[in-house]
Amino acid sequence: MTQQKLSDTVPAAPGLQEAAGPVVPTPAALSALRPLGLGQARLRAEGLLGRWRRRNAEDTLPHCVDNLHTAGNIGNLRAAAGESEDEFVGMWFADSDVHKTLEAAAWQLATSPEDDGLRSFVDDTTALLARAQREDGYLNSYFTVVAPQERWAKPDWSHELYCAGHLFQAAVAAARTGVSPDLLPVARRFADLLVERFGPDGVEEVCGHPEVETALAELYRLTGHRPYLDLAQRFLDLRGRGLLGHGRFGPRYYQDHQPVREVREVTGHAVRQLYLLAGMVDVAVETGDLALLDAAERLWADAFRSRTYVTGAHGSRHREEAYGDPYELPSDRAYGETCAAIASFQWNWRLLLATGRARYADEMERVLYNAVAAAVSSDGRHFFYSNPLQLRTGHASSGEEAASRRLPWYSCACCPPNIARLMASLPGYLATADDGGLQIHLYGDASLTAPGGRRVEMRTAYPWQGRIELEVAEAGGDGQAWTLALRVPAWCDTYTVSVGGEPVRVPARDGYVRLTRVWTPGTTVVLDLDMPxxxxxxxxxxxxxxxxxxxxxxxxxxxxxxxxxxxxxxxxxxxxxxxxxxxxxxxxxxxxxxxxxxxxxxxxxxxxxxxxxxxxxxxxxxxxxxxxxxxxxxxxxxxxxxxxxxxxxxxx
Amino acid sequence: MTQQKLSDTVPAAPGLQEAAGPVVPTPAALSALRPLGLGQARLRAEGLLGRWRRRNAEDTLPHCVDNLHTAGNIGNLRAAAGESEDEFVGMWFADSDVHKTLEAAAWQLATSPEDDGLRSFVDDTTALLARAQREDGYLNSYFTVVAPQERWAKPDWSHELYCAGHLFQAAVAAARTGVSPDLLPVARRFADLLVERFGPDGVEEVCGHPEVETALAELYRLTGHRPYLDLAQRFLDLRGRGLLGHGRFGPRYYQDHQPVREVREVTGHAVRQLYLLAGMVDVAVETGDLALLDAAERLWADAFRSRTYVTGAHGSRHREEAYGDPYELPSDRAYGETCAAIASFQWNWRLLLATGRARYADEMERVLYNAVAAAVSSDGRHFFYSNPLQLRTGHASSGEEAASRRLPWYSCACCPPNIARLMASLPGYLATADDGGLQIHLYGDASLTAPGGRRVEMRTAYPWQGRIELEVAEAGGDGQAWTLALRVPAWCDTYTVSVGGEPVRVPARDGYVRLTRVWTPGTTVVLDLDMPxxxxxxxxxxxxxxxxxxxxxxxxxxxxxxxxxxxxxxxxxxxxxxxxxxxxxxxxxxxxxxxxxxxxxxxxxxxxxxxxxxxxxxxxxxxxxxxxxxxxxxxxxxxxxxxxxxxxxxxx
Structure with missing residues (x-):
């Protein structure tokens, strides 16, 4: 368990609060809020969010595991391990679906340790990945089995670092939750190879599909190994220098047309843009790079003032799966890729932690309840890849890219396991803590524990009703006053607050009602949001x-x-x-x-x-x-x- | 000149009226109107259409010829002829740009025989094509130089028959106009190879990109060689049988999802759909296949009631360059490929000839004056590939597929030479004749001669003004009454007609004012279309x-x-x-x-x-x-x- 170090700042997904404090000093200005871990934020199955997570555990995750086998992803890794002669199947970045499912399984097992099937999947797959790994640390089944001579040769399209990033995130989740320490050494061997090849003494190359940046920052938070963070920063700093986009897709598609600190508009492939932005916030927070955070917030303003759907979806164009021009937001041809919605959620989460601004939590809520939630069927086993806001009479389904209904799986199956990892880690996004108290951003039927033993029980039929009942079940041992901050969503014009049954008049400030007092156990707070x-x-x-x-x-x-x-x-x-x-x-x-x-x-x-x-x-x-x-x-x-x-x- | 036979029915572009009559009997029901040849329809340079054609001759055509050299298309053919070691350059269907430019040059030389530069281009390129042709008749530089082992191996994407079709159309234009008889033997050798391979005793395959169907019908009209027509019909009949679209692009993209006589909606790649429809009308007319014509008219109703832009452009989606769902007609992301606009013009022309219905002439006019005309710059040397109806503030040009301005050339340069061939043949679309007289469909400053020596001089500032003055300059030698039919565009609610200065009240019938009388030379007719x-x-x-x-x-x-x-x-x-x-x-x-x-x-x-x-x-x-x-x-x-x-x- 010694590897379960944890930065309190901006994990890609919530970590365990028991773990150690920040690995590196973080500039105070950038360290507004700290996440709760999955042990401190527990969703009850009565509410909608809790039911989504349960469905994810009972249906989506087993469905993903099954499909990794039937679609060939596991077989590809077996072939890479030299244990199978079967041909490689699927997309060349098929490994990433395995890694994402592993990450999801880790978040889930953190609260469902009794799930033996999921446990076996994690153990078996971790062992398989270790066997598939090359001696030098490289791990990618396509470039091992099919095209070893093309290793690192096509950064625009190879997705090698993208796959590596998802491997790292899975390893971080497994280690941070204590679910398994065994994936981390595999990830680190690969990460060390990356540092050797791409680090300060290495080649100047970046991956056409961002992901490794945010993953390296997470790996750094877990391990405290600075070269990982430095490499993430280097991948950001190398952008805008003409390394990508010499083919049919120009540099804007890859967000490589300008240096990251100078860009003023979101462009190109939406998922790539959003993963890159998540990585920018991660590196900004860990290095104290305010210019980088400024750039991310400037792009946020651009994206959310002119290129976001009312459902929170991103990406207006099917062609190139891309952002459109300002205000180009067609309903029928909204691409709104599920992965972009998830990426937007993750990016907003990082901005929320870095700044404490309610607008980021507002957008997390919008995209979660609409674009993300719509991507999965009621049975948890069918998925949309694109999420339009209109399906026309006479619509001709063109298969995966403009399906009329959710499909059980995709030839490019990036979205289903992405849903799985978000839903599995959902409790961790409800609330945060800082030295002054507890901040609740998303409402659900849940139990929340902040550092110092401050525990709040939340009961609500949200989002169907606006009444949220909170009980300060444990006030913390130090007898000091602390602040319970409750987000008042931007959609809400009027609300009431009562404490201990007594109405209180506390105007929301910066999007939060802040109740500061010496709390006594059993005190109830009711926030009632008008919901016309x-x-x-x-x-x-x-x-x-x-x-x-x-x-x-x-x-x-x-x-x-x-x-x-x-x-x-x-x-x-x-x-x-x-x-x-x-x-x-x-x-x-x-x-x-x-x-x-x-x-x-x-x-x-x-x-x-x-x-x-x-x-x-x-x-x-x-x-x-x-x-x-x-x-x-x-x-x-x-x-x-x-x-x-x-x-x-x-x-x- | 013996090869200059001509069918009066439905040429892909107008032929010389001097040539022989129909090669095969054509069912009267399908032979409504006959085209005038370029010798019989002459545009004066004073009017807008005449200026467009002159600009085409003086700027666009030389620009195309230059670019065929600099972009490598000519070099590819030299390599195929064994006269160069240079690498193949450009798209694998780059030959088609050469063929289209040749066709344009032929139509232009029909009225500008003194243009030595253009004459040299035709002669030199014709000779080069003959040298590049394989012994068995095959002619395609890419599959000769780069991938001979893949000849005929990839019908979805190879464009081999598409390129062949454009070669045939160039040969027909050169022969029919008398510009050159030398390309026809080249074309026929290739066509004979196609009959051998794909004919009734051959393989069951069709080309993923239609074009050869309409071209074979034309080649048949010119030569009277029935196997060409039969092969065109066979390519139509083989559709809807699962031959195309097993890859990422499904069969709807290729119009291969249903038999052509059963389809009820335009689908997929717009240019492919429209070229296919042109071929359907050609074959319907030549074989008397009313079901095929019905299908084409049914698809016309679908296209023009729910999937055509107000500019006449077709194709709502950048992704797959395709038709959208019914009423899916975004202005900003209108694809409206220039080639689709030209194809729509050609399809409507065939339907007009086959049926005499004014609605087809209306759509020719709409698309010519808007979508087609917008695709070329005022200087005749810059071109749009896609033709949106809106360019947003902050539009980020994504190169060729969504350019902010017309570009001088394209890596996929299908559009510029397509404009050149349409503009060069423009006079031939103004009017038609039948046994009863002359029908004028498009108004311009022109001289029109119908069979029997009936000549009408047309003077107008159309489209800037609605007044069209016509003089019956020659009444024809037989002293019989004949009908001068003048189209009243669907956009026109009120108009006046006068004959010899006297107002006449002739209500338009089926879109035409029909003036029937024994004409005397010098009689003037004025049609004045209100143009609010x-x-x-x-x-x-x-x-x-x-x-x-x-x-x-x-x-x-x-x-x-x-x-x-x-x-x-x-x-x-x-x-x-x-x-x-x-x-x-x-x-x-x-x-x-x-x-x-x-x-x-x-x-x-x-x-x-x-x-x-x-x-x-x-x-x-x-x-x-x-x-x-x-x-x-x-x-x-x-x-x-x-x-x-x-x-x-x-x-x-």
């Missing part, structure tokens, strides 16, 4: 949704589905009646959806012609009552058209 | 342009450009004032634009937030006068934002 249905409009520069509103309630974005329309009604012809109220409701025939939204609607008829001179008078037919369901639940009934943004009927 | 500014709206299922209008006048679509806005104004913030009139005007500071449109506008301010609850009140600032310029001229001044669809300010 909101009709959200987009900036008018977003041409794609002009004249439309999105119905939201609390953190949830809602959508219309064909399944809730009268037979024969074309979804594209449905209009929201601007005069009718939209209200939260319960529909008895939809028992799995605690809250739907009903609103007055109309069906419009506009004739056949595609273009007409003069104002087109829509004839509006029979009014109908619209039922909107949470976006994250769409596509779980029948396959069919869906839309988040609803055109509002012209008034009068 | 129109505010066009799209079907409300087109989410991308909800709440917007496109300003049009006559056949021209207009657009706003940054260059015409006050400094500091963001184009996305500009609104059309719904109360102000939009009028045609002349701006002295824009001498190259005969008619602009001015309209009342406003600048809106909507704050910074991307999403807001509740109706967003736009604050409207200083009113401004908007100047819209013809879309086809955009991007010829400074590089900057542009938009066709203008949001209308909310009333009140």
């Amino acid at each position: 249905v909101r009709q959200v409009t987009a900036h008018p520069r977003v041409d794609a949704v002009r004249g439309c509103v999105a119905l939201t309630r609390g953190p949830l974005v809602y959508c219309l589905e064909q399944a809730d329309l009268p037979p024969g009604t074309v979804l594209e012809d449905v209009r929201l009646d601007p005069g009718a109220e939209a209200t939260a409701a319960r529909r008895e025939d939809l028992p799995d959806i605690p809250v739907v939204i009903t609103a007055g609607g109309l069906v419009a008829h506009a004739g056949d012609s595609l273009y007409t001179a003069g104002a087109r008078r829509e004839r509006t037919g029979t009014p109908l009552t619209l039922t909107a369901v949470p976006y994250f639940l769409w596509g779980n009934r029948s396959e069919g058209p869906m839309r988040v943004w609803i055109p509002v009927a012209a008034a009068g | 500014v129109r505010q066009v709206t799209a079907h409300p299922r087109v989410d991308a342009v909800r709440g917007c209008v496109a300003l049009t006048r006559g056949p021209l679509v207009y657009c706003l450009e940054q260059a015409d806005l006050p400094p500091g104004t963001v184009l996305e913030d500009v609104r059309l004032d719904p109360g102000a009139e939009a009028t045609a005007a002349r701006r002295e500071d824009l001498p190259d634009i005969p008619v602009v449109i001015t309209a009342g506008g406003l600048v809106a301010h909507a704050g910074d937030s991307l999403y807001t609850a509740g109706a967003r009140r736009e604050r409207t600032g200083t009113p401004l006068t908007l100047t819209a310029v013809p879309y086809f001229l955009w991007g010829n001044r400074s590089e900057g934002p542009m938009r066709v669809w203008i949001p209308v300010a909310a009333a009140g």
Whole structure:
């Protein structure tokens, strides 16, 4: 267990609080908040988040493990270990799916140590990886079995360091949680090889797909071995020097068009951009590089002011899986890759820890409850790769890249195990601590323990209801005052707070209600967030949704589905009646959806012609009552058209 | 000259009327109209179409010839001929650019026989192609020089038959115009090889990129050799049988998901779809296959009711250069490949000839004056590959696929020589003849001669003005009545007609005013089409342009450009004032634009937030006068934002 050192600052996923303190001194300005570990943040299965995590453990994770076997990923590693003659199968970066699943398994086993199947997967796969590793530390089944002569030869596309990064993250998770110490030596052997080859005395090369940067920072936090952090920094510093993007995909695709501290816009492949940004924050925090943090926050402003979907999804273009121009946010061709949503969550988490700013927690909540949650089916075994906000009548599914329904697995299966590792580590993102107290960012049915024995029990039906009951179950042993900070989401205009049953007037400051006192065990706090249905409009520069509103309630974005329309009604012809109220409701025939939204609607008829001179008078037919369901639940009934943004009927 | 046989039905481009009649009997029902040859339809350089053709001859064609040398296409053929050791350069289908330029040169030389440079290009290149041809007739530089072992091995992607088709079309143009008989034997040797390999006793394979179907039909029309037509039909009949699309691009991309007679929607790669449709009409006409023509017209209805841009552009998706779902017509990410616009023009031309229906001429006009014309710069030497209807503020050009400005050449240079061949053959599309007279479909400054010596001189400032003056210069020798049919474009609501200065009331029937009489030489006819500014709206299922209008006048679509806005104004913030009139005007500071449109506008301010609850009140600032310029001229001044669809300010 000696390897389970832990930095309190910005882990890629939460660590165990029992572990040691910061490995390196961290500039105070950058060390706003510290995460709780999975031992300190426990989700109960009663709430939605807890049910998601349980489903992840019971369905998604076993499903991923099964598919790693049937899709060939495990077989590839066996071949690399010289234990099989089978041909390599799948993408050349297929190892990364194994590593991500391993990471997910580690986070899960941290709270489910009795899961023998998962334990066997971790042990067997760890041993297999050790056997597949080359003598010099290199570990990649494709470049071992298929193309050893191309090792390190194609940095734009090889994903070798990307795969290495996911291996490191799996090793960190296994070691930090105490689930297994055996993967870490494998990871370190490979990391040491990277330092030798790519370090200060090595070649000037970077990987076309970021990931290793954030992973090396984590490995550094765990081990305290400075060369790992230095290498992460070096990979950042080498960007913008013409190393990538000489082929059809230019340097913007790879975020290699400018030095990272000078960039002013998110560009190119969204997942690459977001993983890179996570790595930038990691390195900024560990080195105290304020310019690097500034750059990350500047790009955050660009991304969230002009290139983020109302669901929190990122990536407007299918071609190159990329960010679009400012305000280019089509609903139908939203790419919104699941991995980009997860990457956005991880990036915002790092920014939250570094700065304490509520806006980052707001975006974590938005993307978690909408883009991320929609990517996995109710049964936990089917997944979207792209997450559009509209599926048109007559949509022709083009397989994996624009599927009409969630698929059980993908030839490029990056997303399912990415969901698995996020959901498995979910409890760790609910809250943070600092010397002054406990900050709760995401609400769920959970038990939270801050350093010093401060324990808070949280009970809530969030996000279906806005009432959150907290009990200070243990006040901590020192008798000092501390602050319980409760996030008031940006979507919430009015709320009430009571302590011990007494209403208190505490205006939220910087997005948090902060209650500072000497707490006594048993004291209850109730935060009641008003959760009316909101009709959200987009900036008018977003041409794609002009004249439309999105119905939201609390953190949830809602959508219309064909399944809730009268037979024969074309979804594209449905209009929201601007005069009718939209209200939260319960529909008895939809028992799995605690809250739907009903609103007055109309069906419009506009004739056949595609273009007409003069104002087109829509004839509006029979009014109908619209039922909107949470976006994250769409596509779980029948396959069919869906839309988040609803055109509002012209008034009068 | 004996090889200059000509079918009067549906040539891919107009032939010489002197040539022989139909080679095979054509079912009367399918033979509505016959083209005039380039000798019978002459454009004068005074009008816009004539100027376009002259620019094409003086700038575009020499520019293409130069680039075929500098980009390596000619060098590839030299290598194939064993006359060079240079490496193959460019796309594996680079030969097709040579063939298309040859075809363009032939159409141009038909009316400019004195152009020695062009003549040399034709003669030299024809001789080079003959030397590069393999002994068995095969002709393709890539599969000769680089990958002879892969000949015919990859039908999805090899483009071998696509290149062959363009060779055949060049040979047909050279022979039919009398420019050169020497390319035809080369083409026939290759075509005979195709018949042997792919014919009734050969393999069941089709090319992933259609083109050879329409080319074989043309070669058949020229030669009367039935196996060519049969092979074209066979390639159509083999579709929908699982021969294509087993890789990442599924069968819909290749239009191979259903038999051609059963398909109900345009799908996949737009250029492939449109070339295939042209071939379907060709084969339908020559074989009398009404089911095939029905299928083509059914797909026309699908394409033009739900998947065509107001500019006539086709292809909504950059990814796979493809058609989108119904009504998926984004302005910013409109792909609108230039080749697809040209292909649409050619497909509509064939449907017009086959059926005589004005709607096809309407679409020829729309796409010619907008999507096609916009693809080439005012200097004739720069080209767009994709033709969006909006360029956003902050657009990041991603090179060839989403360029901010026209580029001189492309690594995949399919479009520039395609423009050259269309512009060179332009006069042939103005009018047609049948036994009953002459039909004028496109208006320009031209001289038109129908069989029997019926000659009409047309003078007009179209499309800037709607007045078209026609003089029956020669009435024909037989003294019989004949019909002069004048298309009344679908965009025109009111018009007047006069004959010999006397107003006549002849309601348009099926899109044409038909004047039947015994004509005397010197009789003048004036058609005066009212050409007000129109505010066009799209079907409300087109989410991308909800709440917007496109300003049009006559056949021209207009657009706003940054260059015409006050400094500091963001184009996305500009609104059309719904109360102000939009009028045609002349701006002295824009001498190259005969008619602009001015309209009342406003600048809106909507704050910074991307999403807001509740109706967003736009604050409207200083009113401004908007100047819209013809879309086809955009991007010829400074590089900057542009938009066709203008949001209308909310009333009140």
